Amino acid sequence: MGRSLFARKPLSLLLEELHGEDRLRRVLGPVQLTALGVGCIIGTGIFVLTGRAAHDTTGPALMLSFVVAGTACIFAALCYAEFASMVPVAGSAYTYAYATLGELFAWIIGWDLILEYSVSAATVAHGWSHYFQDFIGIFGIKIPHVLSNAPFDYDPALGHLVATGMWFDLPAVVITAIVTWILVIGIRESASFNAVMVIIKLAIVFFVIAVGAFYVDPKNWQPFAPYGFTGISFFGHTLFGQAGKGGEPLGMLAGAGIIFFAYIGFDSVSTHAEEARKPQRDVPIGIIVSLVLCTVLYIAVAAILTGMVRYDKINIDAPVSDAFRQIGLPWAQFLVSLGAVAGITSVLLVLMLSQPRVLLAMARDGLVPSSFFGAVHDRFRTPWKSTILTGVFVAILSGLLPLRILADLTNIGTLLAFVMVCAAVMIMRRTHPEAERPFRCPAGSVIPIFGILTCLMLMFALPAENWWRLGIWLAVGFVLYFSYGRYHSVLAKMDLRGNRSK
Numbered sequence: 001m002g003r004s005l006f007a008r009k010p011l012s013l014l015l016e017e018l019h020g021e022d023r024l025r026r027v028l029g030p031v032q033l034t035a036l037g038v039g040c041i042i043g044t045g046i047f048v049l050t051g052r053a054a055h056d057t058t059g060p061a062l063m064l065s066f067v068v069a070g071t072a073c074i075f076a077a078l079c080y081a082e083f084a085s086m087v088p089v090a091g092s093a094y095t096y097a098y099a100t101l102g103e104l105f106a107w108i109i110g111w112d113l114i115l116e117y118s119v120s121a122a123t124v125a126h127g128w129s130h131y132f133q134d135f136i137g138i139f140g141i142k143i144p145h146v147l148s149n150a151p152f153d154y155d156p157a158l159g160h161l162v163a164t165g166m167w168f169d170l171p172a173v174v175i176t177a178i179v180t181w182i183l184v185i186g187i188r189e190s191a192s193f194n195a196v197m198v199i200i201k202l203a204i205v206f207f208v209i210a211v212g213a214f215y216v217d218p219k220n221w222q223p224f225a226p227y228g229f230t231g232i233s234f235f236g237h238t239l240f241g242q243a244g245k246g247g248e249p250l251g252m253l254a255g256a257g258i259i260f261f262a263y264i265g266f267d268s269v270s271t272h273a274e275e276a277r278k279p280q281r282d283v284p285i286g287i288i289v290s291l292v293l294c295t296v297l298y299i300a301v302a303a304i305l306t307g308m309v310r311y312d313k314i315n316i317d318a319p320v321s322d323a324f325r326q327i328g329l330p331w332a333q334f335l336v337s338l339g340a341v342a343g344i345t346s347v348l349l350v351l352m353l354s355q356p357r358v359l360l361a362m363a364r365d366g367l368v369p370s371s372f373f374g375a376v377h378d379r380f381r382t383p384w385k386s387t388i389l390t391g392v393f394v395a396i397l398s399g400l401l402p403l404r405i406l407a408d409l410t411n412i413g414t415l416l417a418f419v420m421v422c423a424a425v426m427i428m429r430r431t432h433p434e435a436e437r438p439f440r441c442p443a444g445s446v447i448p449i450f451g452i453l454t455c456l457m458l459m460f461a462l463p464a465e466n467w468w469r470l471g472i473w474l475a476v477g478f479v480l481y482f483s484y485g486r487y488h489s490v491l492a493k494m495d496l497r498g499n500r501s502k
Contacts, residue, residue: 006102007491008431009095009365028275030282032195036350037269037290039198042205043347045262045294046301047340048127051319052403056244058255060306061225063299065255070295072256072458073263075451076418077291078441079425081284084270085439086428093267093417093424095361100424100431103367103492107485109420110362111477115413115470117355118390120264121176121348122397123406126150128344129171129398130317135337138330143170153402154246172398179349180391183356184377184384197346204339207332208320209300215327216307226311227251231461248463257461261410262298266291267354267417280438317403352394356386366493367485412466413473415459422451 028036054062083096094113098106133143142148147170155162230241231254241251248254269286276282305314308323315322321340324332356373360383363374377384397406425441425448441447486492 005104005486008100008102009098009106009491028282029277030285033269033276033282033286034289035195035198036353037266037286038202038294039195039346040269040350040354041263041266041290041294041347042198042201042297043262043340043343044124044127045259045298046205047131047318047320047344048123048403049259049262050302050305051314051316051322053255053258054302054306054311054319055314055316057227057231057250057258058252059223059226059311060221060303061227061229061252062255062259062302062306062311064225064229064252065259066295066298066302068253068256068454069260069263069458070291070298072260072418072451072454073266073291073295075447075454076422077266077287078447079422079451080267080270081287081439082425082437082441083421083428084283084287085280086435086437093270093421094358096424096428097420098365100427101420103365103489104481105420106365107362107367107477107481108474109417110358110367111474111480112413112417113358114355115473116264116267116410116417117351117358118393119397119406119410119413120261121351121355121390121394122172122401123261123403123410124344124348124351125172125176125394125398126169126401126403126406127317128175128341128348129169131321131337131340131344132171132175134318134321135334135341138334138337150400150402154405168399170399173395175345175348176352176391176395176398179345179352180388182349183353183387183391184382185380197342197349201339201343201346204336204343205297205301207339208336209297209304211329211332212304212308212323215329216304218307220307220310225252227254229253231255231257232457233462233464234460237464246463249461253457254461257411257415257458259298260415260458263291263294264351264410264414267414284439352387352390355390356383359383359386359390362485364490366488366490367481369484369488409466409469412459412462412470415455416470418455419452419459422448422455 050062053065054060058065080093094106094110097109129148133148136142146165146167149164149166149169151166151168152161152163227250228241229252231249231251232238232240233243233247233249233254238247238249241249241254244250266287269290270283276286301320305320305323309326313326318337318340321333321336324330324336359368359373360376362368363370363372363386372389373383373386375383375385426445428435429445
């Protein structure tokens with residue numbers, strides 16, 4: 001049993017899957033892959049999470065939080081790029097873990113990725129709803145109050161959950177349904193739609209930087225780090241820095257853990273390696289270019305936002321557009337809200353595009369029912385059943401859970417995935433030194449080790465309840481694995497030479 005639990009999927013078998021009948025269509029080039037990365041990265045981080053992190057956790061030191069989070073992501077991104085060039089199949093970190101750490105760890109990371117993408121998408125849909133309501137509010141249109149937000153929220157001033165008096169977030173549910181329909185149609189149409197959204201939101205981001213720079217008051221950057229430069233806790237006990245009323249860590253490092261969510265777009269690029277025309281070359285380009293570009297833009301917008309409005313006056317739901325309202329530029333508020341609606345739509349699209357690809361990889365391995373999660377539409381060549389299920393799940397989460405809970409839950413799952421990918425790179429180099437690596441992560445083992453350490457540091461910067469939520473999610477995953485996946489695993493039915501058992 002021990003051997004099968006930690007049995008590794010042969011690299012040759014992974015490459016063999018590229019020629020299977022249920023292979024996805026190769027239609028994405030480097031520009032489209034980079035656009036998918038930018039489409040997922042630029043959006044929620046700039047238009048939503050900047051407000052929450054600056055207001056509650058960091059103050060103007062948010063600029064440094066983006067530097068720290070971006071640095072951790074660069075380490076992980078280089079590791080992702082090496083793997084994606086070696087194994088250009090669907091599944092991302094799940095596939096990499098299966099080839100290096102074994103089936104049980106692959107299940108853990110796959111189950112973790114489901115949490116990452118689903119909850120991320122719900123967070124984004126929730127943020128989209130607020131900007132959409134801000135946009136139509138300019139014209140005096142309002143969504144009925146009981147349908148405008150989640151039924152409860154976390155109040156950092158009180159340190160506990162409070163009722164909002166609302167039923168559910170209707171706009172978040174509607175946009176999730178629309179994006180689900182687009183994704184079922186096909187990857188080419190989805191990528192084209194995303195490219196248009198990326199152009200619009202990049203134009204708005206540059207507008208925010210160019211126009212907002214004239215309204216920056218350096219006094220708003222004082223104090224620069226009102227909550228300090230640290231913010232490290234260990235299971236609810238703050239080790240370095242201040243703590244909020246709910247026991248959550250505060251400070252620049254704590255802020256890096258919160259806004260880390262905004263960087264997961266490069267991760268989604270690797271999930272589309274099977275749909276890239278030249279994955280060995282194009283996927284590393286898409287990962288690295290999208291991450292570097294977006295990190296620079298994040299830092300610039302954080303500087304502008306906290307310079308335009310004092311950190312404790314920032315609106316946490318629609319921070320950027322509301323900042324222009326506060327300085328007396330309603331026409332700019334209109335443009336920013338419109339751009340944010342378009343930009344966040346593309347983030348939602350890429351996140352919901354990625355999760356079914358992870359489920360598809362798990363279905364091919366027999367760890368989840370292949371008749372459902374492995375079904376590829378005859379005409380559209382998309383995993384349509386799992387795409388619809390993903391849409392239903394995201395709609396429920398985004399309609400009922402508040403932004404603060406969704407964002408934190410996403411971060412810890414993402415960071416765990418990055419830790420395992422960084423470790424997997426070092427293991428693969430030792431177990432398969434002969435494997436072709438069109439892209440190789442530089443500096444030997446230094447980059448993977450730094451990636452592991454920085455991601456672990458950010459995990460401990462998150463509030464303790466996130467560890468409990470992650471533990472519960474993983475416990476549910478173990479139950480599913482040992483009751484279904486363990487007995488239906490394709491690898492478990494193969495002999496040591498990689499041939500199916502007779």
